[in-house]
Amino acid sequence: MLRYRGRHEPALPRIGCVTAGDADDLRRQFDALTSGAELSDLRQLFGNVAQIAGGFVKRTHNPHLRRPRRTEPVVLRVRVDLNDAEPPIWRRLDLRSDLTLASVHQVLQTAYDWSDSHLHRFSIGGDTFDMAAEWFLCEWEVEEGEDEGTPDTDVTLEETLVDPGDVLHYVYDYGDNWDLTIRLEEVIDLTDGTPAARCLEGERAAPPDDCGGLRDAEDLAEILADPTAFDVDDLNHRLVSPATGLADWGVRRELVDLLDQLIRTPVGGDLVARAVAISTPEVPDAETVRSHLAAYQWFLDRAADNGIPLTAAGYMKPAEVEAAAGVVPAASDWIGKKNREDLTVPILEFRQSLQQMGLLRKFKGSLLLTRAGKVAQRDAGVLWQYLADHLVDGSGDTFGAQARLLALLCLASEPKGAHERRLADALTHLGWRQRDGRPVSPDQGQWAIREVINLLGNVAEAPRDRPMPRSNRRALSPVAVLLINAALTSDG
Known part of the structure; x- marks a missing residue:
């Protein structure tokens, strides 16, 4: 999940429900009052209503409008528009369908050159503050619990965009209100080597962070050196995952695929650096x-x-x-x-x-x-x-296989490190949860580490004549670590 270091805006008050007899009449009055209003006006209206009522009623239900995940990932070609920008500020992107919305958020931040220092959310079935829409919230809002919604780490793009014409809504920075409309244009077969995210074309520079919501050419000309500037090659260079080049260095494809999914999460950079460190393994005599x-x-x-x-x-x-x-x-x-x-x-x-x-x-x-x-x-x-070829389980989409692969990486790069929390966080970012919905626990991360140590503890010289200190009994031999390196750089 994504952790926010910048300033945070408080969650907006929400009006949840009214008595059944007044609902239709109130909706007609509300529609008349809010027709054509800007989001900032609606925000003020909601605040006023909450004050008059002496508080607000939380939304207690998040509609389930998602569709099932695909059996095999595809490429989703989407057009992304900054709403109400004049002239249009847009990007056309090819995105892997199995990207989580948290990863799509990172792609959008790169595509619009924003700093990821504010809250964000997604929605389908209505805009991002529509009470009837399904909301997908960033980590901070989930932790605060003021709005009912699904964590964006738990939902993939293919669950929200299925058929051409489907729309996904996104908003970043609830003050400046950078609201984007993401419309599916085409579904394309996924081929080997297809990047997780790629820009095909687009127009105009995006407004910078904290500029007050400016989005027309005249206003942007006062704060941007060139409002018309847009370089698709530069954007694609920034979109390329550092994990992509690992395959060319011999890192096992299953591991590269996992790291590509994790690169836009807080644990991704560390894991990629570990993979780089083991990409040129030593071969024992x-x-x-x-x-x-x-x-x-x-x-x-x-x-x-x-x-x-x-x-x-x-x-x-x-x-x-x-x-x-x-x-x-x-x-x-x-x-x-x-x-x-x-x-x-x-x-x-x-x-x-x-x-x-x-x-x-x-x-x-x-x-x-x-x-x-x-x-x-x-x-x-x-x-x-x-042994190197069979340390990695071929069924790569299971919890056990992904846990072992990441545990092997952690132990290969730092045999005596404490990896339980790192491993649990990575598996959580990959979408795994405990049966009760909680994130993967460090204990489960420790289980994966212990399984590898048990498996490779016998890659060692003859049994010892005297017992080892208790703290060293579960340590892997340097040669066992070399075997892990060979496993992670094998074609399998």
């Missing part, structure tokens, strides 16, 4: 790879020799568990006899991870190599690349 994948190699070698026998309950037999505990680094600090797999959690979790990654399979009471496992078992370099 063959001996280092072999020594740090010894636990993996042990399981593959054991399974290659007639398989690893399992009990009737599906666990490894005690002798196998004891042998595995001698080579699996995560088991070195485990308390107990380490001869029952169900009671030796590090062994059980590691064995299950090898199955989940497609290296081992169960068959007739034994653990056997898969086809991929047979190839990896013969060459440590192949095993290294296989």
Whole structure:
């Protein structure tokens, strides 16, 4: 969600409802009074009515006028007009349909060269202060709770604009009232390499922030060096996401797509910088790879020799568990006899991870190599690349896949950092919520970090002879970090 650092205007008072018997008559009188009025006049009228009434009635319901999200994103070609500007001040934009309205807000700020220092909101079904419209509010208004509306971080553009002719309303700075009409002109198929936002054409320079709402040529000529100035190439240069070039540097496409969605959020710049830092990974030498994948190699070698026998309950037999505990680094600090797999959690979790990654399979009471496992078992370099390719879950639109991808990025760039809050904020900006509607919590971010550490904790040299300090037990080895780097710069 977007955090505002500049001055904030208080939310305007709203008139919510009247008694049923007076509603029709009051609407007719109100329509007669307000016909042709400017928004500033309406704002004053609302304030006067609220004072006379001794307060105001909050709107308690936000109509649901959105449509379902598309199964696949497209490009929405829109024309954006600054209302009542003379001559017109407009932009024609191609926007990805899966952009959140919070991201569209950032695009509009760039397109009109504003500073994002005031409140904003969107609406459909009426203008941004129409009581019958569905409102999409910026973070500050949501936190204040004075108006009933949906956070603009939770809504995508494709939910508001579906068919050519559909209109989305936007207002920025409730004092100057920079109100824009966004009209859908065309729906276009999305192709590889299509930017999230691109300007095709437009006319005239936009009014600057805090100029009092000026929007006609004569007034703007007094405060702008050239009111006719508009440079589409310059605008597109500013619209290009810094994440876009990461793909050319070898950063995994799934990660680039996530960062492209996050770049116009408060966490985006930091995450892009982290991706840049890991875009030229170091490759360890063959001996280092072999020594740090010894636990993996042990399981593959054991399974290659007639398989690893399992009990009737599906666990490894005690002798196998004891042998595995001698080579699996995560088991070195485990308390107990380490001869029952169900009671030796590090062994059980590691064995299950090898199955989940497609290296081992169960068959007739034994653990056997898969086809991929047979190839990896013969060459440590192949095993290294296989692990790199399979650290990232291919189902990129799920919470688990996106959480793991971002957790991998955080740990690759700063292995000992505290990333729980950063990860939770990023997932929230991607649209994920808890079941009760609250943002993703740091605890859920910690879960994703812990999952990666559990997965890669055995990319290490032989188990330790003595226990490590408790604070270091969950730390990844430098070679495990290199494996993450390889995963995030792999073609997958």
